[in-house]
Amino acid sequence: MTHRVLLLGAGKIGRMIARFLMDSGDYQLVVGDVSDAALKRVSKLTGAEARRIDASSADELAAAMQGVQTVISALSYFHNPLVAEAALKTGASYFDLTEDVATSDIVGEIAQRAAEGQIFMLQCGLAPGFISIAANDLINWFERIETVKMRVGALPQFPTGELKYNLTWSTDGLINEYCNPCEAIHAGRKINLLPLEGLEHFSLDGVRYEAFNTSGGLGTLCDSLAGKVRELDYKTVRYMGHRDQMKLLVNELRLSEHREQFKEILERAVPVTFQDVVVTFCTVTGWRKGLLVQKSDARKIYHQQIGDEMWSAIQITTAAGICAVLDLHVAGRLPRRGLVRQEQVRLEDFLANRFGEYYESRTATRFSSGVVGEEE
Numbered sequence: 001m002t003h004r005v006l007l008l009g010a011g012k013i014g015r016m017i018a019r020f021l022m023d024s025g026d027y028q029l030v031v032g033d034v035s036d037a038a039l040k041r042v043s044k045l046t047g048a049e050a051r052r053i054d055a056s057s058a059d060e061l062a063a064a065m066q067g068v069q070t071v072i073s074a075l076s077y078f079h080n081p082l083v084a085e086a087a088l089k090t091g092a093s094y095f096d097l098t099e100d101v102a103t104s105d106i107v108g109e110i111a112q113r114a115a116e117g118q119i120f121m122l123q124c125g126l127a128p129g130f131i132s133i134a135a136n137d138l139i140n141w142f143e144r145i146e147t148v149k150m151r152v153g154a155l156p157q158f159p160t161g162e163l164k165y166n167l168t169w170s171t172d173g174l175i176n177e178y179c180n181p182c183e184a185i186h187a188g189r190k191i192n193l194l195p196l197e198g199l200e201h202f203s204l205d206g207v208r209y210e211a212f213n214t215s216g217g218l219g220t221l222c223d224s225l226a227g228k229v230r231e232l233d234y235k236t237v238r239y240m241g242h243r244d245q246m247k248l249l250v251n252e253l254r255l256s257e258h259r260e261q262f263k264e265i266l267e268r269a270v271p272v273t274f275q276d277v278v279v280t281f282c283t284v285t286g287w288r289k290g291l292l293v294q295k296s297d298a299r300k301i302y303h304q305q306i307g308d309e310m311w312s313a314i315q316i317t318t319a320a321g322i323c324a325v326l327d328l329h330v331a332g333r334l335p336r337r338g339l340v341r342q343e344q345v346r347l348e349d350f351l352a353n354r355f356g357e358y359y360e361s362r363t364a365t366r367f368s369s370g371v372v373g374e375e376e
Contacts, residue, residue, distance in 0.1 A: 002028040003330050006064055006092070007048075008055055008083060009074030010038035012169065013097065013125075015045060016311055016319035017074055020355055022046040023307075026330075032064055045309070055079045061086035068092045070329070072322060076172045081106045084120065093118050093329065095322055097125040099173050099216030101183065111339035121340045124325050125318035126278065127152035127234070128219030129342055130350070130359065134297050135221065135282045137347035141295060142286035146230050150218070151202075151211045151281040153237025154314040156273045157302070163246075164239035166273035168314040171263050173216075177236060178246055179256040180215035183222045185232035190222050196247050198235060204281060204298055211235035212243045220341045237279050274312040277302050301359060316358050324356035 003026065007017055010033035021027040023046075031046075032053030033039050039050035053064045055075055065071055065086055070093045073083045077100035084107045087094040094111075098104055104122050111120035123129055131150050139145055156166040167174070181192040198213040217234035225232055249255050255262040278301040285294045303313045325345060328334050333349060350356040 002026055004028045004067060004069045005030070005326075006068045006071045007031045007074060008053065008071065008079070009033060010035065010042040010050070011074065012312075012315055013318050014038075014074040015042050016315040017072060017323060018042050018046040018048045019306065019311075020319055020323045021326075022048050024354070030064070030068075055083060058082060058086060062090060065090040065092050070095065070326065072326070073097070074322075076170060077103045077176070078172075081110070084110045087120075088113055088118075091115055091118055094120045095124050095326060096122050097129070097318060097322060098123060099128060100176055101180065101216055104220075108339055114338045116337055119329060119334065119337060119340045121325055121329070121334075121342075123216075123219045123342060124322040126154070126314065126321055127217045127280070129321040130317065131217065131234075131280055131282065132219045132221055132342035133345050133347050133350050134280065135284065136224075136343035138282055138284040138295050138297055139225075139286075142284065142288050142293075145225075145228060145284060145286035146292070147283075147285045148221070148225065148229055148232045149283045150234045151237050151279070152217060152234075153209065153211075153279045154317075155237070155239060155277055155279065157275045157277050158273075159239050162241070163270065164242050165270065166276070167266065167270050168273065168276050168312055169318065171266055174266070175259050175262055177214035177216060178250055179259065182213040182215045182234070183218050184213075184234070185222060185225065185229055188227070188230055190226065193233070196243055196250060198233070199243055200235070201240070202281070204279065205300065208240055209237050209279070210240050210243055211237050219343075221343060224341060224343050237281070274310050274315075275303055276313045278313040278317045299359060320355040320358040324350050324353040327353050327355060 005027050010031050018031055021029050029048040031042050031048045031050050034054055043050040054060045071087045073080050073096040077098040080096050080098055080103050084094050131152050135150050154168045182195055184193050193213045195213050200211050212235055214236040281298045283296040301313045301317050334340050
């Protein structure tokens with residue numbers, strides 16, 4: 001019997017999720033959105049049933065969730081609390097992609113009232129999402145950890161202009177990352193850092209990158225690692241020089257105080273690209289067999305053609321993240337009630353999944369994660 005899913009959001013990421021789930025043949029999918037054009041496109045592309053649903057209406061959400069086993073939100077973050085409440089009342093399990101910390105806190109509280117067999121899994125994309133699964137796998141290799149550093153970027157493969165950046169996903173989410181406080185653990189204490197600060201440089205596969213503080217990428221790791229780690233932080237990866245340009249816009253021109261205007265400027269001036277590369281880079285330092293050692297996991301995932309359409313790396317990695325954990329939930333491989341954190345997913349299970357394997361496919365590069373002089 002196929003698993004019944006309501007997917008809310010038929011945008012760039014929603015289309016990829018629909019493609020994955022419909023191609024699998026194991027899901028009965030309804031896609032909801034307020035855009036008739038977006039619904040027509042996703043229905044033609046995937047064959048999924050399309051339905052006009054206003055996610056700001058509790059009544060429409062409740063009606064759409066009748067008989068549904070799982071609801072996936074690929075909507076902008078501010079819709080998610082209402083979607084989660086509707087899922088709670090109808091008994092559907094809930095998955096989302098949000099990076100917004102305040103929204104995640106609200107949905108986490110809703111999850112405490114879940115019924116048996118009903119789970120709420122937040123932040124299921126790339127970062128937050130896969131990056132916490134990869135980091136936790138490294139952490140479990142150590143007897144005691146000291147520092148955890150997580151770096152992720154979705155970048156144009158062929159950068160141009162002063163920003164050296166193209167829009168690849170939600171503009172609302174991007175602005176949140178650049179403007180909101182950034183959770184971290186420093187000297188064993190949970191703190192907030194300023195976005196766009198903490199600039200650092202590194203090289204990977206012969207390319208120079210910069211990284212800086214952004215909000216939301218840690219997911220629930222600050223809570224999971226409280227009292228267990230000395231330093232924990234997350235930074236976004238960009239090409240060199242991008243951070244300084246964004247500081248001008250966000251801080252000096254004060255666009256952080258005018259986010260709708262900021263969004264309009266970005267979407268009018270910065271083109272979308274589907275020729276992108278996703279970079280993930282986790283490094284953990286800690287103690288093993290009496291030695292202070294360091295272990296890393298670094299990957300590059302590229303855009304690729306699936307079916308007759310070119311899909312961006314950020315579409316693939318984000319959709320693969322949420323579809324993989326949905327698969328694991330349906331297979332009974334996750335906890336059965338309440339809030340499920342990304343770090344509760346085993347990396348081995350994730351990568352062995354038909355969707356998770358996109359992180360190690362022919363268009364993905366996995367760099368060595370071993371430690372010199374130490375057997376895995």
